[in-house]
Amino acid sequence: MTETATGSANSRVVIVGGGHNGLVCAAYLARAGRKVLVLEAADQVGGAAVTREFAPGFRVSSGAHLLHVLDPVVARDLGLASHGLSFARSGLDTVALADGEPLVLNGAEVRSGTVSAADRATLAEYVARQRRYAAVLARQHGRIPAPWSLAKFAFDIRRLGRADMRELLRVGTMPLYDLLEDRFESAQLKGALALDGVLGAKLGPRSGQTFFTSLQRAGAYALPRGGMGTVTGALAVAARAAGAEIRVSSPVAKLAVAGDRMAGVVLASGEEIAADIVVSNADPKTTFLELLGAQHLDAEFARRVLHFRTLGCAAKLHLALDGVPEFRGVPAARLGERLIVAPDLGYVEAAFNPAKYHEFSPAPVLEITIPSVHDAGLAPAGKHVLSAVVQYAPYDLAEGWDTGRARFLAATLDALARFAPTLRRQILNAELLTPVDLEREFRITGGHWHHGELALDQFMMLRPVPGAAQYATPVGGLFLCGAGAHPGGGVMGSAGRNAARAVLTGSRA
Amino acid sequence: MTIPREHYLQAVFPTPFHPRTSAANTLNAWHRWRDYTVADAYFDVALEYTALRNACTVFDLSPMTKHLVTGPDALAFMNRLVTRDVAKLKPGRVGYTVWCDDAGQVVDDGTIFHLRDHVYRLCSQERQLDWLLGSALGFDVSITEETHDVAALALQGPTSCAVLKRLGLAGIETLAPFGIRGYAFEGGDLTVSRTGFTGDLGYELWIDPELAVPLWDRLFDVGRVVGVKPMGTFALEMSRIEAGFIQAGVDFLPADRAIRADRTRSPFELDLEWLVDFKKGPFTGRRALLEEKARGSRYRLVKLDVEGNKPAKDAFIYDRRRRNIGVVTSSMWSPAAKSNIALASVQMPYGTPGDELWAEIYYQKELKWSRFMARCTVVEGAFYNPPRRRVQPAADC
Ligand SMILES: Cc1cc2nc3c(=O)[nH]c(=O)nc-3n(C[C@H](O)[C@H](O)[C@H](O)COP(=O)(O)OP(=O)(O)OC[C@H]3O[C@@H](n4cnc5c(N)ncnc54)[C@H](O)[C@@H]3O)c2cc1C
Numbered sequence: 001m002t003e004t005a006t007g008s009a010n011s012r013v014v015i016v017g018g019g020h021n022g023l024v025c026a027a028y029l030a031r032a033g034r035k036v037l038v039l040e041a042a043d044q045v046g047g048a049a050v051t052r053e054f055a056p057g058f059r060v061s062s063g064a065h066l067l068h069v070l071d072p073v074v075a076r077d078l079g080l081a082s083h084g085l086s087f088a089r090s091g092l093d094t095v096a097l098a099d100g101e102p103l104v105l106n107g108a109e110v111r112s113g114t115v116s117a118a119d120r121a122t123l124a125e126y127v128a129r130q131r132r133y134a135a136v137l138a139r140q141h142g143r144i145p146a147p148w149s150l151a152k153f154a155f156d157i158r159r160l161g162r163a164d165m166r167e168l169l170r171v172g173t174m175p176l177y178d179l180l181e182d183r184f185e186s187a188q189l190k191g192a193l194a195l196d197g198v199l200g201a202k203l204g205p206r207s208g209q210t211f212f213t214s215l216q217r218a219g220a221y222a223l224p225r226g227g228m229g230t231v232t233g234a235l236a237v238a239a240r241a242a243g244a245e246i247r248v249s250s251p252v253a254k255l256a257v258a259g260d261r262m263a264g265v266v267l268a269s270g271e272e273i274a275a276d277i278v279v280s281n282a283d284p285k286t287t288f289l290e291l292l293g294a295q296h297l298d299a300e301f302a303r304r305v306l307h308f309r310t311l312g313c314a315a316k317l318h319l320a321l322d323g324v325p326e327f328r329g330v331p332a333a334r335l336g337e338r339l340i341v342a343p344d345l346g347y348v349e350a351a352f353n354p355a356k357y358h359e360f361s362p363a364p365v366l367e368i369t370i371p372s373v374h375d376a377g378l379a380p381a382g383k384h385v386l387s388a389v390v391q392y393a394p395y396d397l398a399e400g401w402d403t404g405r406a407r408f409l410a411a412t413l414d415a416l417a418r419f420a421p422t423l424r425r426q427i428l429n430a431e432l433l434t435p436v437d438l439e440r441e442f443r444i445t446g447g448h449w450h451h452g453e454l455a456l457d458q459f460m461m462l463r464p465v466p467g468a469a470q471y472a473t474p475v476g477g478l479f480l481c482g483a484g485a486h487p488g489g490g491v492m493g494s495a496g497r498n499a500a501r502a503v504l505t506g507s508r509a
Numbered sequence: 510m511t512i513p514r515e516h517y518l519q520a521v522f523p524t525p526f527h528p529r530t531s532a533a534n535t536l537n538a539w540h541r542w543r544d545y546t547v548a549d550a551y552f553d554v555a556l557e558y559t560a561l562r563n564a565c566t567v568f569d570l571s572p573m574t575k576h577l578v579t580g581p582d583a584l585a586f587m588n589r590l591v592t593r594d595v596a597k598l599k600p601g602r603v604g605y606t607v608w609c610d611d612a613g614q615v616v617d618d619g620t621i622f623h624l625r626d627h628v629y630r631l632c633s634q635e636r637q638l639d640w641l642l643g644s645a646l647g648f649d650v651s652i653t654e655e656t657h658d659v660a661a662l663a664l665q666g667p668t669s670c671a672v673l674k675r676l677g678l679a680g681i682e683t684l685a686p687f688g689i690r691g692y693a694f695e696g697g698d699l700t701v702s703r704t705g706f707t708g709d710l711g712y713e714l715w716i717d718p719e720l721a722v723p724l725w726d727r728l729f730d731v732g733r734v735v736g737v738k739p740m741g742t743f744a745l746e747m748s749r750i751e752a753g754f755i756q757a758g759v760d761f762l763p764a765d766r767a768i769r770a771d772r773t774r775s776p777f778e779l780d781l782e783w784l785v786d787f788k789k790g791p792f793t794g795r796r797a798l799l800e801e802k803a804r805g806s807r808y809r810l811v812k813l814d815v816e817g818n819k820p821a822k823d824a825f826i827y828d829r830r831r832r833n834i835g836v837v838t839s840s841m842w843s844p845a846a847k848s849n850i851a852l853a854s855v856q857m858p859y860g861t862p863g864d865e866l867w868a869e870i871y872y873q874k875e876l877k878w879s880r881f882m883a884r885c886t887v888v889e890g891a892f893y894n895p896p897r898r899r900v901q902p903a904a905d906c
Contacts, residue, residue, distance in 0.1 A: 260791065294647030295589050298611035299793040302646050467611075474796055 013503065014039060014265050014273060016252045016291065017281030017443075017482065019047020023235035023246075024496030025279055025481040025503075027078050030242035032504055037273065038244060039265065041251035041443055044229070045236045047281070048442045048449075049491045051229030055320040055429035057380040061228040062316065062433070063442060064491050065369050065387045066092070066338065068219040070231070073142065074493035083237040085230055088375035090222035093337040095330055096192035097419040102329045103188045104337075107220070115186050122183050126193075127218075132160060133168060134218035141487040141494040144502055145461040145469050153460070173456060176210035177345055187344035195342040199367060199389060200449035200489070202313040204352025205345055209455050216454070216490060221338050223371050227378065231491060255280075255292045255478065262477030265291075277477045279499055283444050283451035284308055284464040284484040292475065301474060304465035308484070309453040310446035312435035313355055315393035317366075317412055319386040320379070320429035325370065327420045336373030341366040341415055351392055358398035360408045363415050364390050383428070388412075395435035395446050405434055450489030451482055460486055471495075471502035479503055521546055524571040525660040525721030533739045540742065543636070544656070545572040550741035555844075557744040561707060562845055564736030565666030567728055568745055570713060571721075574619075574636050575659055578629045580650035587621060587629055590644050592776055592798075594789035598623045603687045603704050607776050607784055608640075609794030613801055614764035614773035615781075616640060617757050620704060622689060630655070634757035640765065644793065660721040664728065665711030665748075667895075668735035670903040673701065673712060675731035681712075682902035695723050703903070706745060708752025710897045710904070750839045751846060751893035753812055755779055760810065760838040760852055774854070775801055778808040808835075811860040812892065813885040815849040815868050818842055821883065824868040826853050834859045837868060845893040851885070862887045 013029055015022045018040030030036045044050060048063030067087075075081070093111055096103040103113030108127035110120050136156045143149060157165050171179055176197035180190040196217040197203065197210030204210075224230040236246055254266040255278055264274040280287040284305055288294070294302040324332065327339060342348050342365045351361035368388040372379040379385045390412050397404045409432045416423055435447030444451055452464055461469045464484045471479045471486075481499030483489030524530065524545045538549040547569055550557060560566050578586060587595040591606040598604045600623050607618040617640075619633035631637070638654045645652060664672060673681045678692050678701065689702045697720045705711035716724050729737060749756065757763050764773040775798060776785050785798060815821045820842055826835035835855030843850045851868065859866065866885040871878060897904055 260796070289647065295585060296791050298796065299589070299640075299644035299646075300611040303643050306646055 011035070011276040012037060012274065013277045013279060014275035015279045015281060015481070016255075016265060016287070017041070017047065018045035018232075018236070018246055018248065019281045019482060020049045020232050020235055020491050020493060021482050021496035021499070022047070022279070022281030023232060023239050024074055024078070024493040025281070025500045026244040026246070027235065027239040027242050028497055028500035029279075029503060030239060030244040032500070034503075036239070036244040037275070038239065038246040039250040039252050039267065039273075040246065040248045043249050045246060045248060046229055046232030048438070048444065049228040049232045051227030054318045054431045058318075058320040058383070058385050058429065059227060059378045060318045060385045060387050061371070062318065063438070064228050065371070065389070066367075067222045067224055067228065067231060067491055069216065069490040069492045071141065071493045071497065074497055077497075078235065078238040080231070080234045080238065083234040083241070085234040086225045088223045088225040088371065089336060090220065092221040092223070093334065094192060094221075095334055095337045095339045096188055096343070097327060097339055097341050098188055098329070098343055099418070100329065102327075103186070103192060104334065105189075105192060113188065115189055119184050119186050119189055123189065126183060129164065129167070130215060130218050132164060134215045136160065137215050140460065141492065142498070144471065144498050145463070145486050147461070149460055171211050173209055174211045175206050175208055176214055177205040177349065179211055180205070180345060191342040191344040191348055192340060194345050194348045195340055195365060195367065198348065198352065198365070198391065200314055200454075202309075202311060202355060202392070202394070202453060204349045206349050207352075212456060213454060216488075223369065223374055225375055225377075227371065227375075228491065235493075252291060255287075257292070257296055257475060260296075260476060262475060277479065277503060279479040279481045279503060281482040281496075283310065283448075283482060284468065284480060285310060285445040286443065287480060287484075288468075288473075292478070296475060298474065301465065301467050304467070308464045309455075309458065310448045310451070311395040311453075312438060312444075312447035312449060313392045313394050314449055315390040315408065315412075315435065316433040316438065317386070317388040317390050317409075318431040318433075319423075319427050321384040321386055321423075321426045322428050323382065323426050324384060325386065325420055325423050325426055335370055339366075339368040339370075341368070341419060355392035355394040358394055358396050360394065360397060360404060360411065361392045362411050364392065364408075364412055366390050366412070366415065390432070393434050395439070395448075397434075401434045401436045405432055408432065408434065448489075451484035454488040459488070463488065471499040520544075524569050525718035526569045526571065526662070526725050528722055529725040530569055530739065538741070542572040542742070543574065547572060548739070548741040550743050551739040554741070554743045554747075557738060557740040558747050558844065560736060560738035561666045561709065561740055561744060561748055563667065564738065565664060565669040565672060565711075565732065566738050566740030566744070567725070568663040568665065568740045570661035570663045571659075571718075572656070573661060574633045575655045575661075576631045576633070576637060576641060577653050577655045578631060578641070578650055579627055580648075581627065582648040582650050583627045583629055586645060586648040586650045587631075588789060589648070589792050590641070591621070592785045592792060592794070594786040595621060595623075595629075596789065600625050601689045603689060603702050605784070607779070607781055609776065609798070610764045611793060611797060612764070612773075613775045613794035613797030614767070615761055615776060615779060616764045618755065622702065624689065624700075635763050658718070660716050660718040660724075662714045662724065662728070663705050663707070663711060664714060664737075665705045665707040665709050665740075667710055667897055667904065668732075668737070669711050670905045671735045672728060672732040672737055674905045675735075676727055682905040684903070685901055686899055695720055699724070706752070706754060707748035708754070708891055708893055708898060709748065709895060710900075747841055747843075750841050750850065750852065751843050751891070753852070753891040755810065755852065756839070760854070771807070774808060774810070775806060777801060777806045778810060778854070780810040806857055808854050809857055809860040811853050811855055812888050812890075813837070813851040813853055813866065813868070814888050815840070815851050815870075815885050816883040817870075817881075818849050819870050819872045819883070820849065821851045821868040821870050821885075824851070824870050826855055826885070827867040827869065827882070828859060829865045829867075831867070834866075843892055848892070849883075850892045853885075860887055862889060
């Protein structure tokens with residue numbers, strides 16, 4: 001079938017979901033003259049990139065909390081700065097907490113801590129190389145995967161030069177553990193670098209591919225003023241300015257199909273909205289198996305969607321603090337940096353192990369921000385908010401999260417107490433969002449950071465599954481634009497932008 | 510399940526009819542059909558075939574893979590599975606069909622028995638439970654394999670209806686082709702369908718394995734005067750080629766077993782376009798088949814009348830310029846059609862009636878091999894298609 005999926009220029013495009021990718025897609029399509037309607041289920045746009053009050057007077061980025069992969073082309077094209085995006089702080093240091101002196105890193109530079117000269121030199125080389133590789137990867141992010149994409153990818157790799165190419169081929173699918181053990185001496189440094197390969201993933205440092213996943217974290221960390229909601233708020237302003245209409249509190253219950261083409265959507269309220277083109281920001285399982293229905297799909301395709309790995313493993317901790325917290329060895333001036341609990345490789349791997357058996361980490365790894373240090377508006381005067389990604393919290397916890405939640409919270413607070421012994425006394429309010437809670441709050445199947453594990457077997461033309469990897473899907477007029485599509489999650493905007501291009505060019509899977 | 514859990518002690522089983530089939534098998538000739546052993550032949554392949562076309566025969570069908578699909582979404586499930594419109598199949602009717610993978614390549618063929626509302630039996634050549642369960646996502650259905658729970662016989666041939674009348678199946682002659690009817694039999698249920706794999710008048714009898722032996726005995730008791738004989742797989746194979754029926758693993762490779770992309774066939778490429786209904790709504794392979802329809806197929810299944818009397822076994826097919834354009838998949842000298850027949854898969858656009866095609870035939874006489882090129886004529890319809898197969902009411906004496 002060669003029917004094009006572009007629809008006519010004045011036909012309506014409905015975007016299901018106003019996460020950052022849905023908003024990016026809406027803005028680009030509206031700028032191209034399309035009539036766009038965004039339908040968001042939640043009472044505010046932003047998806048997993050939002051700011052919300054979790055305790056009276058305390059606001060936090062309740063999903064993503066650090067901006068570090070936003071596609072600069074998207075930011076520039078959509079004029080996010082002029083639509084309200086500003087930063088409380090950029091270029092955060094990473095402070096690797098320790099029983100003794102913390103290690104402070106910023107990219108290739110060791111700002112403080114006990115690290116040998118050899119390690120420092122290796123780090124500079126390691127980070128420079130990671131950045132070159134990440135740049136190659138970033139180039140793929142902006143492309144709609146196609147049969148020739150691998151060739152382009154290969155060409156980009158070749159252009160790195162012989163040495164870099166050889167090294168990439170050698171380490172491309174390697175566990176980060178082996179790589180770090182090979183190169184570095186400092187246990188603390190290795191622990192800190194290991195975190196880059198496992199955050200958001202159901203992987204430990206000894207898992208294959210963690211070198212690959214670590215490349216997603218080569219960017220600089222920033223805290224948007226007002227939390228992540230400011231980023232998506234600015235995207236919404238940009239989309240509206242371009243002419244898109246956005247409706248919140250409008251969950252879509254069904255996609256309407258007529259003769260193997262999109263006919264529109266049906267809201268949970270029963271309202272029917274006609275559209276030739278529907279772009280889904282919801283995750284692939286929600287989109288295909290719930291909103292569309294497997295019966296509209298070929299059996300093998302539906303099964304592939306079912307087998308898309310979506311079990312989230314990251315939880316989110318929010319603390320309302322009665323005062324400035326103290327972390328061992330961290331001067332007040334560094335409290336607002338990115339603090340991590342990943343003291344050594346063994347600790348991180350040991351934290352992961354229980355997840356394989358449906359248990360949470362008794363001693364979890366953490367990525368902590370205290371954004372109120374730079375952004376006073378987030379907490380009442382003199383008080384602070386702490387936001388942390390906590391791993392590992394397998395979605396499919398054997399005991400279930402109803403009882404597991406409180407026990408995991410206790411384990412997490414214990415892990416924190418090791419580095420911040422007085423913190424517990426300052427807690428006014430604690431909220432722990434397990435993957436099951438994240439699934440409910442953000443409507444992401446499995447509560448997965450990337451809407452589905454980001455791994456080489458779910459990457460590029462394999463993401464989310466063959467047959468839907470070019471944003472177009474087997475059903476005419478239905479497109480994907482969320483993190484489940486190439487190039488995956490993180491507040492990046494590339495999936496939304498690529499999807500808009502796919503809609504405009506009418507490319508089909 | 511009648512299969513004991515000690516499957517590692519015995520992997521292949523006697524069928525429920527084995528006490529009788531083994532007694533009848535004067536040749537002691539057996540082969541394996543999935544989980545069971547069945548007879549190649551009982552006394553003489555040619556005579557068994559002759560009995561089929563001139564009187565009637567009983568064939569032990571029990572190893573045929575059978576699935577039961579039930580539940581509120583049974584119809585929706587079946588319709589998404591197969592290429593035909595199952596909604597048109599009324600309760601009490603049987604339909605032949607194929608099903609495809611996403612790429613529109615045939616996974617298997619088989620028959621759907623619409624036993625009653627929301628209850629379908631799917632008989633297939635291959636085991637399909639995995640495929641069926643894999644297709645069930647999003648449907649409220651229950652799917653079980655019931656191969657071992659249902660014993661079956663094919664009673665085929667011109668006097669088959671007469672045998673069933675003598676068995677006391679009142680009104681059986683009014684059962685239309687592809688119809689299903691239930692009868693009481695020795696305290697149990699006997700399901701009779703006017704179906705078969707021989708292209709002749711015939712019936713398939715479905716019964717509880719406990720009643721298998723009594724059914725066999727009664728059929729031979731009452732059938733003796735009209736010449737009922739047991740028939741093995743070899744004679745069945747002859748009859749199905751004459752009928753022009755294809756067989757999985759012989760005339761096409763089930764798509765889920767293929768490793769190489771060009772080894773599989775679509776329904777169009779198996780001359781089964783009549784089974785594909787694009788209007789009924791979504792089914793697995795629909796999009797690919799629509800594309801194939803627009804783009805054109807790669808192959809065509811043809812029926813060939815081959816010059817001479819040497820079966821064109823596994824013969825390559827050539828065009829007039831001696832370019833290899835296909836291969837024979839099934840072949841035989843047909844006693845009923847009195848011609849040398851073959852099924853072949855040829856590249857498009859070859860194989861239209863009137864095409865000049867040649868088969869390269871190897872044959873042996875007293876261990877000496879020879880080869881010759883035989884001219885082939887493309888024929889349409891079954892090679893052997895007696896009116897009695899369709900006549901209503903069926904001849905009952
Ligand atoms: C705990 C956690 C921490 C993270 N930390 C970071 C971080 O620090 N930095 C970073 O860059 N990334 C981080 N991420 C990843 C990032 O948040 C996501 O990858 C990203 O937000 C995905 O964006 P999206 O627009 O593709 O999808 P989403 O943000 O999931 O948006 C999808 C939207 O669709 C809506 N929707 C779904 N179904 C329907 C329906 N039926 N009808 C209407 N609307 C519907 C949802 O409500 C949602 O608003 C984190 C993720 C998690 C879970």
